[in-house]
Amino acid sequence: MTRERRLSWINGLLLPFLNVLTAFIATAIVFILIGVDPIKATKILIYGALGYDEGLGYTLYYATNFVFTGLAVAVAFHAGLFNIGGEGQAYVGGLGTALVALYLNPALSAWIVIPLAISGGLLFGALWAIIPAYLQAYRGSHIVITTIMFNFLASALMVYVLVNVLREVGEMSPESADFIKASWLPFVHDVFASFGYKIAKSPLNLSILVALFFSGLVWFFLWHTRWGFAIRAVGKSNDAAVYGGINPKKIIIITMCISGALAGLVGINELMGVQHRLFLNFNYGYGFGGIAVALMGRNHPVGILIAAFLFGILYQGGAELDFELQNVSRDIVVVMQGLVILFCGGLEYLYRPILIRFLAPIEATE
Amino acid sequence: MAESNIAIELINVDKHFGAVHANDKVNLSVQTGTIHGIVGENGAGKSTLMSILYGFYQADSGQIKVFNKDFRAISSKQSIEAGIGMVHQHFMLVDNFTVLENVVLGSEGGALITESLSNARIELTRLAKEYGLEVELDVAVEELSVGMQQRVEILKGLYKGAKVLILDEPTGVLTPQESDELFRIFEALKNQGVTIILITHKLREIMSITDHVSVMRAGKMVAHRETSKTNPEELAELMIGRKVLLNIEKSKAKTGNPVLVAKNLEIKNEQGLKRVSDVSFEARSGEILGIAGVTGNGQGTLLKALAGILPISNGSIEIMGQTITSKNSLNPEQLRDLGVAHVPEDRQRMGMISEFTASETALLGYHKDKTINQGVWLKRALVKANCESMMEAFDVRPNNPNLMSSNFSGGNQQKLILAREFERDPDLLIIGQPTRGVDIGAIEFIRKRIIDMRDAGKAIILISVELEEIMSLSDRIVVMCDGEITGMVNGKDADEATLGMMMANALPTEEISEGVKL
Numbered sequence: 001m002t003r004e005r006r007l008s009w010i011n012g013l014l015l016p017f018l019n020v021l022t023a024f025i026a027t028a029i030v031f032i033l034i035g036v037d038p039i040k041a042t043k044i045l046i047y048g049a050l051g052y053d054e055g056l057g058y059t060l061y062y063a064t065n066f067v068f069t070g071l072a073v074a075v076a077f078h079a080g081l082f083n084i085g086g087e088g089q090a091y092v093g094g095l096g097t098a099l100v101a102l103y104l105n106p107a108l109s110a111w112i113v114i115p116l117a118i119s120g121g122l123l124f125g126a127l128w129a130i131i132p133a134y135l136q137a138y139r140g141s142h143i144v145i146t147t148i149m150f151n152f153l154a155s156a157l158m159v160y161v162l163v164n165v166l167r168e169v170g171e172m173s174p175e176s177a178d179f180i181k182a183s184w185l186p187f188v189h190d191v192f193a194s195f196g197y198k199i200a201k202s203p204l205n206l207s208i209l210v211a212l213f214f215s216g217l218v219w220f221f222l223w224h225t226r227w228g229f230a231i232r233a234v235g236k237s238n239d240a241a242v243y244g245g246i247n248p249k250k251i252i253i254i255t256m257c258i259s260g261a262l263a264g265l266v267g268i269n270e271l272m273g274v275q276h277r278l279f280l281n282f283n284y285g286y287g288f289g290g291i292a293v294a295l296m297g298r299n300h301p302v303g304i305l306i307a308a309f310l311f312g313i314l315y316q317g318g319a320e321l322d323f324e325l326q327n328v329s330r331d332i333v334v335v336m337q338g339l340v341i342l343f344c345g346g347l348e349y350l351y352r353p354i355l356i357r358f359l360a361p362i363e364a365t366e
Numbered sequence: 367m368a369e370s371n372i373a374i375e376l377i378n379v380d381k382h383f384g385a386v387h388a389n390d391k392v393n394l395s396v397q398t399g400t401i402h403g404i405v406g407e408n409g410a411g412k413s414t415l416m417s418i419l420y421g422f423y424q425a426d427s428g429q430i431k432v433f434n435k436d437f438r439a440i441s442s443k444q445s446i447e448a449g450i451g452m453v454h455q456h457f458m459l460v461d462n463f464t465v466l467e468n469v470v471l472g473s474e475g476g477a478l479i480t481e482s483l484s485n486a487r488i489e490l491t492r493l494a495k496e497y498g499l500e501v502e503l504d505v506a507v508e509e510l511s512v513g514m515q516q517r518v519e520i521l522k523g524l525y526k527g528a529k530v531l532i533l534d535e536p537t538g539v540l541t542p543q544e545s546d547e548l549f550r551i552f553e554a555l556k557n558q559g560v561t562i563i564l565i566t567h568k569l570r571e572i573m574s575i576t577d578h579v580s581v582m583r584a585g586k587m588v589a590h591r592e593t594s595k596t597n598p599e600e601l602a603e604l605m606i607g608r609k610v611l612l613n614i615e616k617s618k619a620k621t622g623n624p625v626l627v628a629k630n631l632e633i634k635n636e637q638g639l640k641r642v643s644d645v646s647f648e649a650r651s652g653e654i655l656g657i658a659g660v661t662g663n664g665q666g667t668l669l670k671a672l673a674g675i676l677p678i679s680n681g682s683i684e685i686m687g688q689t690i691t692s693k694n695s696l697n698p699e700q701l702r703d704l705g706v707a708h709v710p711e712d713r714q715r716m717g718m719i720s721e722f723t724a725s726e727t728a729l730l731g732y733h734k735d736k737t738i739n740q741g742v743w744l745k746r747a748l749v750k751a752n753c754e755s756m757m758e759a760f761d762v763r764p765n766n767p768n769l770m771s772s773n774f775s776g777g778n779q780q781k782l783i784l785a786r787e788f789e790r791d792p793d794l795l796i797i798g799q800p801t802r803g804v805d806i807g808a809i810e811f812i813r814k815r816i817i818d819m820r821d822a823g824k825a826i827i828l829i830s831v832e833l834e835e836i837m838s839l840s841d842r843i844v845v846m847c848d849g850e851i852t853g854m855v856n857g858k859d860a861d862e863a864t865l866g867m868m869m870a871n872a873l874p875t876e877e878i879s880e881g882v883k884l
Contacts, residue, residue, distance in 0.1 A: 004769070226733045226744050233730065236719045242675055243708070243716045244731040245699030 006360040010352070014359075016296060016303070016344065018351050020310070023343040027336050034327055041321060041328070048320025049313040055320070057188065057202025063312030064204075064269045067211040069290025070308050071218050072125075072263035074299035076143075078222055079255040080235035085132060085147025086263040087287025088154030089125040093264020094271055095161060096124025098176055098278035101183035101271070102166070113182040118210065118268055125264015126257040128154060133256030137249040143256070151287070162280060175279035185273040205273030207265075211308075214262060215301040221258075231255050263287060285334075292337055295345040311337070372434065373398040373530050373561040374419070374450075379428035381414055388414040390585040391428070396530070396578075398433075401552055401562045403572040403593070406582035406605055412565045415582070416532050420452045421445045432530070451523025452532045457515050461508040465501050466490070469522050486525065493524050498554045513544035520551065530561045535662075537571060549575050567605075567660045569598040569870040581605055602866030616817055619841040622651035625686060625794050625825035626672070632680035633664075633671045640679075641667040642849045649794065654816065654826040656840025656857070658833060660869050664849035665829045666711050669798045672827065673708035674698040686793065702731055707787035711798030711829065713776070717783045720772035724762075725753035727771040728786045756785035761811065777808030784812060788819060795819055795826045801835060813839060833865055847871040 028038035049059045069086040076083035083089075100120035104113050132146035162174040188204040222228035233241040234251045241248055270282045293311055297303030318333030343350070374396040381389040389411045396402045406412050417423045419430065421439030430437045432448045439445045445452075459468050466483060469490060475482035487503060494500050501510070501517050510518070516536060523531050537545040552562055552575055564576060572579050573593065581589045581604040589604045626649040633642035642664040649655045659665050670676040672683065674690075674697050683690040686704050690696055698708070710716040718727040729738075729749055738745050738752070753767035760781040762774070771779060780800065787795065800816065801809040816839060820826055830836050836843055843860050845853040845868035853868035 004773070224744050224746060225742050226739055229726070229729065229733045229744060233719060233722070233733075236721045237715065239712070239716045240719045240730060243673070243698060243710055244733070245697060245702060247697070 003360050007356070010355050010359060012298065014355060015348070015352060016298060018355075019343045019348065020296065020340065022347075022350070023336070023339040026339045026343070030332075030335060030339075036325060036328060041325065044320055044324050045313070045317030048324075049317035053200035054202050055316055057200065057204040058319075059309070059312040059316040060208055061202060061204040061269065061274070061312070062315040063308040064208045064211045065266050065286040066289055066293045066308035066311045067215060067304060068265040068269070069263050069286050070293030070297060070304040071214060071290075071301065072259045072261075073290045073294035074297070074301070074304060075218060075222070075231075075262060076255055076259040077294060077299045078228075078235045079231045079251055080238075081136070081143050081252065081255060081259070083129070083147055083256065083259045083263075084144055084291060085129060085150045085260070085287070086290045087283060087285075088147070088151035089128045089260040089263035090266035090283040090287050091151075091154045091158055092128040093121040093125030093260070094267030094278060094282060095158065096120035096122075096127075096264060097267040097271055098166070098179070101179035102176060102278075104180060104183070106180040106182060108182055110182040110184075113180065114185065114272070117179075117183045117272055118265070121264040121267045122261040123264075126261040128264070129256040129260025130253065133253045136256075137252040143252075155281075159280065162278065166278060173279075176277050179272065179276045183272055184276055185268065187273075203274040205269065207269040207273045210265065210268055212305075214265065215305055218262070219301040227254070263290070289337060292341045292344065295348070296340060371397050373432070374563070375431040375434075376415070376419075377429040377431070379415065379418060379425045379430065381411075381418060381423060381425050383414075387585050389418070389425070392582075392585075392587045394580055394587060394590075396561060396563060398529075398561050399556060399559045400577040401556055401564060401575055403564045403566065403576035403579040404582060405565075405567055405569065405572055405579060405601060410582040410605075411585040412582050413534060416452070416534060416563070416565060419445065420450060420532065446526050446528070449527055449529035450532065451520075451526060451528025451530070453516065453519040453523060453534065453536060455534045455536075457519055459507045459515060459518060462506055464504050464506055465510070465518050465521075466503040468507055468518055469525050471522075473526060489525060490521060493521060496554075496558060497524070498551060499524075511544070513547060516544075516548065517551070520555075524560075528560070530563065531555065532563045532565070534565045535567075536564070537566070537568065545571075567662070569601050569660075570872065572601065573598055573872075598870045598872045599863055599867055602870060603862060616839075617821065619653040619820065620823070621653045621841070622823065624648040624650050624684075626827070627684040628672075628681070629683075630681035631668070631671070631678055631683065633667050633676060633678050635667045635676065640849065642671070645681075645846070645849070645851050647844050647851065647854075649825045649827050651793070651825045652820060652823045653841040654820050654828055654839050654857075656836035656843045657827065657829045657846060658836045658843055658865055658869060659831070659846035661831050663846050663869075665846050666798070667849075668846070669708075669711060669796060669827075669829050672796050673706070673710070674701040698731070699734075702790075702792075705793035707790060707792035707795050709783055709787050709795070709797040709800060711802075713780055713783060713799075713802070718771045718779055720770070722771055723768050724757070724771055724774065724782060725750045725767035728753040728756055728767070728782060730786070732786070732790065756782065756789055759789065760785035760815070777804040780804050780812065781808060784815060788815060793824060795824055796829075797826065798829045799831065800828070801830075801832065833862060833869075837862070837865070845869055 031038040031041050048055050050056055069090060072086050072089065073083055097117050097120045100117040104116065128150060132143055132150055135141040135146050136143040159174065162176065166176040167174055168177050185205045185207055188206065189199050189201050191206065192199050222232065230246045231251055233244060233246055234248045238248055266283055266286050271278060275282065289311055293304055293307040297307035314333050314336050318330055321328045321332060322330040372395050376392055376394040379389055379392045392415055404412050414423065418425050421442045421444055424440060432450065437448055460471065466486060470482055470486045490503060499517050499521055501514055501521065507515060507518060520531065536548060555562060566572060576593045579591050579593050579596065579601065580587055581601060583605060629646050631642055631645040632640065635641045645668065647655065657665050667676060671678050677692065677695045678690065679692050685706060688696060688704060714720065719730065738748050750767045754765065757765045762778050762781045762785065774782065797816065800812050804812065816826060828836065828839060837857065837860050840857040843855050843857055843865065844851055845865060847869055848871065852871045855864065
């Protein structure tokens, strides 16, 4: 094997694997510190997430959200932008979906309503990202600062909209009316049932197919279109991009729109798929989780699918831990997530020098 | 001469970076209380040498003596303790700190800063008076002009007890007036017994303020001179060296119509500094127009403007029927569509993307080409096949389009970039430093290809700091100095001495006007 190939194996597979492993070891230490047997906890977690139909359904349902936000972060990252506004873009994207799913003529066919509602999410997510993008491209305000501020703006906006605009008269809780039936995405257990297979009920719905579709689309877009080429060129070398006739300012705007649009799809799963109404904080945690997913998945759609699945396991398994063990709360998931971010993101290259020294030493030069 | 007069002595200092011999047994002695110039082309090893002295790098072998004491710095701390201060080309200042805070930085003393600040204030006031270095102490550095910031750097050095000051290209960022002011400060420092080492490639500065000058070329110290006993002509010759011209068979140019006409160009660089003023020339089809000059005299900025990367602030460029002015600019993409190809000076940063594969680098600038796009689909297989044929045609090794661009040698990277630009059959070629950092075999290959393009009737504008390259390739030569054209000669009439003088803008006026009359 050439050194080239070895390096790409190290960077692409071995390194992320070791990073995740380290994060799990650190989690095990946390478990020991709070007096929980880590082996027992792992068993509960794995069984809870993968051991039976319903658990697996929940795992995939959570993973769907992480695919959307992970892709959002990854696309921006390829243009050298760190979009941490996934949280807000997902939230506002949900509003776009809701507006379509609430106010379209209920008599319309699902084949028209569903694509339109999905487009609503894409559009609103993109719009929420376009302002930070403009400020970065033309005003030099750092995208990290503006996107994080837009998360707060989004949550204020949504509270206002839900309390004052979309709340039904006489309702106490800040949530919208039910969406029109035509906008509901079928549950996977219902789809299976219609083919005669009986599986346990879970919130898993057909938006997982939307997630797979967009993963493929992002892969194709980034590596097999001229726009993807331009985005990656800007991300790798601004000077070379300018030389190549690419306008980095435009690329920033376009990329952030795509990124925001992808984050805006969280609403498809949560609202069109499960709750069928708009409510507060449906997006909670997925935007930030997407950062970890993208980091772990090395900003590649395949990696993101794997990482999102892992995060689905953590979410669902974490809920089981909370249920089974008295001294563990569901927040343990946040701790694990934090550790994964720490080791996959912050300490990404921790093992790289060692791996390179032993597995791919630089050949002596003349 | 008494030994105690020597401030810094380098004996056989040697330094390798991989295969590059950056400093080859360099000897240098600098007398206390003098201004000592070090000149040389880019990459001659000046900066490496000074970095060794300042503790950034360690020499592989050789001996260094500072004030007659053996000296070996492993970090800048030892250098400062030994009395060496350095003013870098890019200032090392904290922008939002005041002048006083910047000077104290690194020598704050105790936990409470107030005392050291007030001590520093007294000391700085004294230094400022003594050396004529007045700076307002309580102003944030970001609010000072570049010239003033440089003073702060000098003050910082002096405050830390520097008896030897090294300045790396100090006038690169200064206006002529600020430069004059700086030289006045140098005189004051010298009179107080401070030794100054001035690294530059501007011969005029060397001639006007130094006492001694040492010339470096290709890592070697090639000459030491007393400034009063030398002249710019000799120094230019020493800097460039009397290398044998790489003789390339070149028929007489069949010059055609002008393809590009530049009139009274004024161009500002990325930082908004005026780097080119009142430059006019034309490039005709079937000829190579060489633009000579020492690095940093505006050629790079000119090249970027011709390629559409920088806007022009005054004047006009006519290219193939289109007119570019300050109000009507064309971007690099539009220029490519017109048939302008550009090989940038900075291969690593601009010409290629090191983290892209070779086939992607070979696509840079042409990713919208209709032949490789089908609807939204960028046909990667075709891109790779095209890259392979480019690699074939230009003998790029290894012949592997999937290899990362950074894994090719400099010469092969350059050949790939040239292939990308040449294979499009452009009408105008703008080429910057075609053979910088390229091995001899590739140099010959690249030069032949450039001549081939000329013979195919293309207009070529060639910018190079290698005088020898300009002379062996160009049909006409324009010389730039300080952003202006200081001479024009026909390629066959050019000789190094005259060009060298033009590059230093040191020709008597009548000779320049003679040169212009082609």
